[in-house]
Amino acid sequence: DGGITQSPKYLFRKEGQNVTLSCEQNLNHDAMYWYRQDPGQGLRLIYYSQIVNDFQKGDIAEGYSVSREKKESFPLTVTSAQKNPTAFYLCASSHGAGGTNEKLFFGSGTQLSVL
Amino acid sequence: AQSVSQHNHHVILSEAASLELGCNYSYGGTVNLFWYVQYPGQHLQLLLKYFSGDPLVKGIKGFEAEFIKSKFSFNLRKPSVQWSDTAEYFCAVNTISGNTPLVFGKGTRLSVIA
Numbered sequence: 001d002g003g004i005t006q007s008p009k010y011l012f013r014k015e016g017q018n019v020t021l022s023c024e025q026n027l028n029h030d031a032m033y034w035y036r037q038d039p040g041q042g043l044r045l046i047y048y049s050q051i052v053n054d055f056q057k058g059d060i061a062e063g064y065s066v067s068r069e070k071k072e073s074f075p076l077t078v079t080s081a082q083k084n085p086t087a088f089y090l091c092a093s094s095h096g097a098g099g100t101n102e103k104l105f106f107g108s109g110t111q112l113s114v115l
Numbered sequence: 116a117q118s119v120s121q122h123n124h125h126v127i128l129s130e131a132a133s134l135e136l137g138c139n140y141s142y143g144g145t146v147n148l149f150w151y152v153q154y155p156g157q158h159l160q161l162l163l164k165y166f167s168g169d170p171l172v173k174g175i176k177g178f179e180a181e182f183i184k185s186k187f188s189f190n191l192r193k194p195s196v197q198w199s200d201t202a203e204y205f206c207a208v209n210t211i212s213g214n215t216p217l218v219f220g221k222g223t224r225l226s227v228i229a
Contacts, residue, residue: 033216040124042205042221058216090159104151104217106159 003027006091006107013078013085014115021076021110023091030096032074033104036060037088046089049074050096078112086114117142119206119220127226128196136191136223138180138206148189149207149217150180159205165189176200201227 004025013019025032031050035043045058049068063082068074074093078085088111092104122137140146150162163174170182180191189206206220 031216035219040221042121043219045216045218048216092159103149103161103164104159108158 004091004093004105004107006089006110008110009108011110011112012115013112016080018077018079019112021078021089021091021112023074023076023107025072025074025091025093025105027093027105028071029093029105030071031094032068033092033094034058034064034066034074034076035090035092037090037109043090046076085112087112117146117208117210117215117218119208119218121204121206121220121223123223124221125224125226127228129228130198131195132227134191134193134196134200134225136204136206136225138189138191138220139187140189140206140208141187142208142210145211146208147211148180148182150174150178150189150191151205151207151219152202153205153222154202162191162204196225196227198227198229201225 007022033048034046037043044060046064047055047058047066049055052071055066055068065077088109090109091107094104118141120139148165151159152162153159163172165172165182173179178193180189182189203222203224205222207217209215209217
């Protein structure tokens with residue numbers, strides 16, 4: 001089945017620890033995105049990447065880092081600098097970024113909680 | 116930068132009632148508009164989209180939305196809701212003048228009761 005796979009489904013972080021959320025897609029999409037979903041806040045863009053080896057900050061990039069070494073993979077690291085990391089993280093992809101190509105396909109999400 | 120406002124945080128309706136969820140955006144240029152839906156325990160998925168042409172667009176499961184350019188609005192409607200429409204609904208926008216990712220509203224939670 002084609003789609004987006006996020007892992008793990010649940011993740012717990014200790015104080016001062018960096019954690020990495022995985023996102024893999026087999027849709028051959030150029031663009032990938034990370035959104036953070038908080039109750040009552042909707043989806044807020046953390047980072048996005050339109051091509052391999054390139055990525056841009058979204059609205060709330062502080063305390064996060066990403067890499068895009070392969071077209072199918074876009075891992076997100078939540079660093080210790082992110083003071084409020086508890087949230088539901090959604091990865092998405094699209095054929096292109098912007099314009100009429102912007103139908104997003106979403107993964108099932110990772111719930112990150114702080115111990 | 117564009118932004119999206121969804122006026123209702125939580126809407127509760129009885130089955131067969133009519134639905135209208137408000138969505139307004141702020142951007143002076145040409146936009147693409149979307150409604151996404153997140154059913155309980157499922158992935159976010161596209162409900163409908165507007166790029167150009169007829170401002171009344173129809174989506175899956177009997178939903179429709181009307182783009183009113185003068186009001187910067189893209190309200191979602193359904194004449195008669197079902198219990199299975201219980202979900203969270205997100206309005207989103209992006210611009211066609213440059214490669215900008217989607218900007219989402221805060222979402223509206225719809226609860227349909229029998």
